[in-house]
Amino acid sequence: MIHRIPSGTRDVLPDELRELRAITEGIRGVFEARGYGEVATPALEYEEVLVRGDAAAADPAYKLFDEHGDVLALRSDMTIPIARVVATRYPTAELPLRFCYFQHAYRSVQPQRGQPREMLQAGVELVGAPGPEGTAEVLTVLCEALEAAGLENWRVGLGDASLYPRLLDRIGVPEAARPQILHELVTRDYVGLAREVEAFGAPELLELPQRRGGPEILDVPEAEGLAALHGLLPPQVAERMIFDLGLTRPLSYYTGAVFEVYDAAFGTPIGGGGRYDDLLGRFGRPLPACGWALDVERLHAARVGEGR
């Protein structure tokens, strides 16, 4: 008998799970050595709590009513639940707080694309440590985790979510024109971006977000934060960075440094994160924070792609 499971979900059988475990155990060792305490939170949260964190992240694909008529939703990442945990369980705790997790998150899928509805994420959140020092710490932990996971040909793209808005300020681009410009940037359409910024006579608006490379590209005023961060990174971390002045992340809660993890053997990013200094405040405990998540199944596929 064939009994179906929903598209975008799958069964994990012993051969695969053994390999996934080897990866997560390696990463767990790094988290423990670095003093990150593991937490678990419910997969189901009140929708109103998720929406407080980020409207887009909390436009969850899977909602249901509980027996009281309240709307529950499956979490789409772990950052917002941990922000809730910090505000409610650690209202007076000494800072910084270091948390890690190995948990599933749930996203909607587009049909026929082979996208997962349920993904296993391994990640950290560092709460109460401002940038650039806090960012340098989580990037160092990220690099150690990728080493421990057994990957070889990986790099980290490093950008700044506040960079382009500040460039728009400097050039004096009016508010009315910005949503369309940012749309072209986020959808990575440089033909559209060229069209939208042409009227402002500032070639930087098109040139700057296309800059990727080493620290030599950080010679613009808007990249000062990234240059300061670079100065704090240990050499073995710094050499893995690709600075990317056009890097954007899909979630809106990022306020500063943002990053993505790439592997030469895999066509899409295998993880990412960044600074979200405003998010905790939305839950009543304003604290600077920073974190990242790796998609363990993609990481595994990249490792297989590397022939390891």
Added chain:
Amino acid sequence: MPALTIAVPRGALLGETLDLLDTLGIDTAEVRANDRKLLFEDAGLVTMRPSDVPTYVEAGAADLGITGKDVLAEHPERDVYELLDLGFGPCRMVFATVAGEDRAAEALRRLGVMRVATKYPRIAAAYFERTGRQAEIVEVKGSVELAPLTGLVHGIVDLTATGTTLRENGLEVREEIAASTARLIANPVAHKLKAAAIDDVVARIRGAA
């Protein structure tokens, strides 16, 4: 092995794509001589239908690709960088109906909804939604011109370069939806890991233009 793998569209865009690759110093002689072979490893080229180019590039099976804006507009969910408007392969996405009295307009007025055949269901649906008209989209794979002639639909949304095929089939362009040209696209990971090689290609195409 070449530094980059490039997805090359067969069909109407092939000739000018190969001319462009020649100016980049890529040897296209084998592609020109061989229209059955698909993979040209020495030159770093793979050939495919234009509509498959974003699929290969998004997955990283090719680092760069060339395809029409029409294909990209139909598949906005494909996560690729759109780097350059290459300018060649100009064509228009149009709404056309049988020449003479506008049967689609009549259907809208009397039935409240018109039926429209297309190979571009998302572009068509978005266009009629944007212009406040109810349309039932019928997706066909082959010659779209046939659909209104047989009474299957009231009109079509299709791509046309010169309008000749539409005219020969007794169809008339009623509205232009969008213009399209060939675009250079890149895989998001290759865009970082092979930044220098990709920027070099972009700069040389810009310089040649």
